[in-house]
Amino acid sequence: MSRRKFDEMSDYDSGRDRKRRRTDAVEIEDRLESLIIRVGEKSTSSLESNLEGLASVLEADINNYKSKILKILSDCAVKMPEKTTIYTTLVGLLNAKNYNFGGEFVDMMARKLKEALKACMWKTARYVLRFFSDLVNCHVISTNSLLQLLHTFLDTARDDNSPQVRSDTYVYAVLSCLPWVGRELYEKKEQDLERLLKHIEIYVRKRSRKHVPGLRVWRSDRPHPQEEYLDCLWAQICKLRSDMWQEKHIARPYVAFDSILCEALQHNIPPLTLPPHHADNTYPFPWVVFRLFDYTDCPEGPVLPGAHSIERYLIEEHLHNIIKEYHLERKQCAAFLLDFPLKHKIPLEYMIVEVVLAELFHLPGPRYIEICYGSLLIELCKLQPATMPQVLAQAVELLFDRIDTMNVCCFDRFVNWFSYHLSNFQFKWSWDEWLEASQLDPMHPRAKFIIEVLQRAMRLSYRQRIAEVVPEQFDCFVPHKPEPIYKYANADASDIPGADAAHQLENVIRAKGTGNEVLQVLNELPNPLRENDETDPPYNPLQIQVFVQTLLHLGSKSFSHAFAGISKFLKVFESTVGSNEEAQILVLREMHEVWDHHQQMMVMLCDKFLRTQIVSCASVANWIFSKEMMPEFAKNYIWEIIHATIRKMNKHVGRLQREVSEAREHRTGNDSDDSSSEDEEQRPRPSEEEIERMEEKLEAAQADQKNLFLIIFQRFIMILSEHLVRFDTDGRDFNTHWYRWTIGRLHQIFMMHNTQVERYSQTLSTLLFTQDLDPHILDAFNQFVALRS
Amino acid sequence: SDNNIFHTTFFLSPFGETINLFFFSEAESRMSGSVDLSSYRDQHFKGSRTDQERLLRNSSTLYVGNLSFYTTEEQLYELFGRAGDVKRIVMGLDKFKKTPCGFCFVEYFTREDSEMCMRYINGTRLDDRIVRTDWDAGFIEGRQYGRGKSGGQVRDEYRTDYDSGRGGYGKIVQQKILPKIP
Numbered sequence: 014m015s016r017r018k019f020d021e022m023s024d025y026d027s028g029r030d031r032k033r034r035r036t037d038a039v040e041i042e043d044r045l046e047s048l049i050i051r052v053g054e055k056s057t058s059s060l061e062s063n064l065e066g067l068a069s070v071l072e073a074d075i076n077n078y079k080s081k082i083l084k085i086l087s088d089c090a091v092k093m094p095e096k097t098t099i100y101t102t103l104v105g106l107l108n109a110k111n112y113n114f115g116g117e118f119v120d121m122m123a124r125k126l127k128e129a130l131k132a133c134m135w136k137t138a139r140y141v142l143r144f145f146s147d148l149v150n151c152h153v154i155s156t157n158s159l160l161q162l163l164h165t166f167l168d169t170a171r172d173d174n175s176p177q178v179r180s181d182t183y184v185y186a187v188l189s190c191l192p193w194v195g196r197e198l199y200e201k202k203e204q205d206l207e208r209l210l211k212h213i214e215i216y217v218r219k220r221s222r223k224h225v226p227g228l229r230v231w232r233s234d235r236p237h238p239q240e241e242y243l244d245c246l247w248a249q250i251c252k253l254r255s256d257m258w259q260e261k262h263i264a265r266p267y268v269a270f271d272s273i274l275c276e277a278l279q280h281n282i283p284p285l286t287l288p289p290h291h292a293d294n295t296y297p298f299p300w301v302v303f304r305l306f307d308y309t310d311c312p313e314g315p316v317l318p319g320a321h322s323i324e325r326y327l328i329e330e331h332l333h334n335i336i337k338e339y340h341l342e343r344k345q346c347a348a349f350l351l352d353f354p355l356k357h358k359i360p361l362e363y364m365i366v367e368v369v370l371a372e373l374f375h376l377p378g379p380r381y382i383e384i385c386y387g388s389l390l391i392e393l394c395k396l397q398p399a400t401m402p403q404v405l406a407q408a409v410e411l412l413f414d415r416i417d418t419m420n421v422c423c424f425d426r427f428v429n430w431f432s433y434h435l436s437n438f439q440f441k442w443s444w445d446e447w448l449e450a451s452q453l454d455p456m457h458p459r460a461k462f463i464i465e466v467l468q469r470a471m472r473l474s475y476r477q478r479i480a481e482v483v484p485e486q487f488d489c490f491v492p493h494k495p496e497p498i499y500k501y502a503n504a505d506a507s508d509i510p511g512a513d514a515a516h517q518l519e520n521v522i523r524a525k526g527t528g529n530e531v532l533q534v535l536n537e538l539p540n541p542l543r544e545n546d547e548t549d550p551p552y553n554p555l556q557i558q559v560f561v562q563t564l565l566h567l568g569s570k571s572f573s574h575a576f577a578g579i580s581k582f583l584k585v586f587e588s589t590v591g592s593n594e595e596a597q598i599l600v601l602r603e604m605h606e607v608w609d610h611h612q613q614m615m616v617m618l619c620d621k622f623l624r625t626q627i628v629s630c631a632s633v634a635n636w637i638f639s640k641e642m643m644p645e646f647a648k649n650y651i652w653e654i655i656h657a658t659i660r661k662m663n664k665h666v667g668r669l670q671r672e673v674s675e676a677r678e679h680r681t682g683n684d685s686d687d688s689s690s691e692d693e694e695q696r697p698r699p700s701e702e703e704i705e706r707m708e709e710k711l712e713a714a715q716a717d718q719k720n721l722f723l724i725i726f727q728r729f730i731m732i733l734s735e736h737l738v739r740f741d742t743d744g745r746d747f748n749t750h751w752y753r754w755t756i757g758r759l760h761q762i763f764m765m766h767n768t769q770v771e772r773y774s775q776t777l778s779t780l781l782f783t784q785d786l787d788p789h790i791l792d793a794f795n796q797f798v799a800l801r802s
Numbered sequence: 803s804d805n806n807i808f809h810t811t812f813f814l815s816p817f818g819e820t821i822n823l824f825f826f827s828e829a830e831s832r833m834s835g836s837v838d839l840s841s842y843r844d845q846h847f848k849g850s851r852t853d854q855e856r857l858l859r860n861s862s863t864l865y866v867g868n869l870s871f872y873t874t875e876e877q878l879y880e881l882f883g884r885a886g887d888v889k890r891i892v893m894g895l896d897k898f899k900k901t902p903c904g905f906c907f908v909e910y911f912t913r914e915d916s917e918m919c920m921r922y923i924n925g926t927r928l929d930d931r932i933v934r935t936d937w938d939a940g941f942i943e944g945r946q947y948g949r950g951k952s953g954g955q956v957r958d959e960y961r962t963d964y965d966s967g968r969g970g971y972g973k974i975v976q977q978k979i980l981p982k983i984p
Binding site for chain 1: 835836837874875877879880881884885886891893918921922923926927928929930
């Protein structure tokens, strides 16, 4: 029915009829949406007949529901990249029946592309480009106009004023279309295709690869080269080209409709000018392709596609997309991964494990929280108990084999994941395979891996369990009994200064004494810093020692006990420690003396001290880098503390930023639509002074944050420089275990906190990471910078 | 099987033809999301059902069940800390003995982190036992005690299996089977 007729009729209809027609319309729209979204799913009819049927239905309703159909189709094109060929076929069939509709669809997609590029939605843009490419196969778009668009994308390679990551993003989009349209271009426009590839080749050769070393999971290329992502895809496309563009993975329903489609008239993609580079633009980080398995690792059966086969690329992309789609529901995610179409043609479990581990080990950081992958792997083992656990065990063996050159960030994640995984399987493992590690230096990656895994495993269970589970050769790796060391335990006054006061304090606290009573005891203590009556030391170290050790001793039963004690006597901390950094470091030092054998307790106590502001973030950083803590420096718990400290600082700054922007919006009345006018009346608008005070607070926090990073980086530079100079003087090779762990930890700070560090990048390059620095140390900074250049 | 519903859509085109499109579809949304509310509602909750459900939907506190009596606070912090920063953990205690009786409350700082817990920790193991996490309306003093007659959890009164991590047989079974020592 034409619109005009509808309106005429409404003059005569009753209101009820009009309403019914409207709800009918909505119902039909919903039905259409459902039909379009679900085409391609399991059905008793063939895909071809469903597509044919659906095309007829849609074509019949194009006049009434055109904009809705256009919208649904364009959304599906972008949101379901795995069904690209299904939707291009549908569009092709519609175009064959209705040329104007095809044209409007192409225009809509072109607009979508432009908006995506402007908004830096690179994945969307890539999928639109791919959709356009496949529409060539369906005779909806002319090859010439596609080639023109592809060349426009490649033109970014000539722009010297924008970062490499920009042109990388555009070139990657072009390359990722070629599996779909390569064959068609080869058959119809071979020379143009060759020209296109030549441009890409030149670009790929001249690109900088400064960012690569920092993004590799392993330093070594043995046994599998760790390739940069664009290099890898280029190699895969080159191989596809040498195979005459015949690929075996993509299902192409349009082939069955060729006789209909080739009768259709084609459209041109409206010419597109790319939005120029803006300093505010964000581009995807480059990455290095994770390769764990090759075909020799898989048993008899379907062959693992080679590293440079396009099938490997396509299947991996699909698996990553399944994880992206279902990562919030691990059971569904596991089910869909295992139900992969064409699963009988590939060693599916191996590819799934490689893809999941690729995400877990991704640099600078995994896409989702680590436990997402850990629990997903457990789900996969549950669904496929006959094969998954073995493949995973094989993966662990390979990872352990290659752990010598593993990046420190990934090492930590491997430790955390493996201990968690074992805790779900009764810590059963073939430890005997790794017995040789007990002969190694404890700083050797293999030995260290076992030591750290057992530490984590102990935290998830208890020490005796772990001691029983490992072979006796690993006794040297089993952690200490996590018990406190209280230096005043058996002492009396003659032995250790403060012992008497400590015992007195114990009684006071056990008798539920107040903070003042505690201070009374502490104030009796002499101050070893006081040289004569003139000087007034800023704090009394003896007081702090006695107080901290006694308090932690009394609260040693559990975390709750310790936290309760600390909370109760915050005033005492304020009096005896205050904001003096040396005093704060002394608190941490005493804590370490008491809890040296219980790493988890130390992590928790540092967290508590920071939250109650007994110590500052800067104090924690300076304590970690102090000479006394150097023997602990390589242990994972130290870095747990540092990263938690940085994260806490970042969260604090983030919170204040949000408060300020919310307050500003509230003040100018630009609140979101959710807040009703009632709410606004109840919440008074913040005054300009209030906002200024909040901004001052924010600035102070940002200064603290900057200061924290400066301290950490400066200390790194100092100890690394000192090491390099010392070894150079002695004529020894500086590349010791300690060196590799330490430089790895520096790299880890850059990776884990790269968004915040980015803010201070200028300052860092001016003040700390200057050109005169040793190139090994400067390199860590340069790799971080290369992520965005 | 129940899941395979044969979904048929008839479409009436304006020209009067009936076009049948058959789709083989999974039962729509039968699978509950990992973050959804369970069917359990605390009978001792002071307030209306609506209040309770509102609190549950916004809560950052989780009830954790099926723990071993020997599971420590340290172990809980280690596991639950992997979903996000833990604000506090309150151990569930036997009302009389004041010893752990197999449950606890875990409170996160943010709702987002507690959702991570529901998604990734619920249904996995701690001390070899599958732990169950569920939304809680919020810890109130007194709720850390078991509500069973014997002091532990109600479920440990009635269960009939032998569970070495939870005091052996259920309390009622224990009284029947094990003779009282004179």
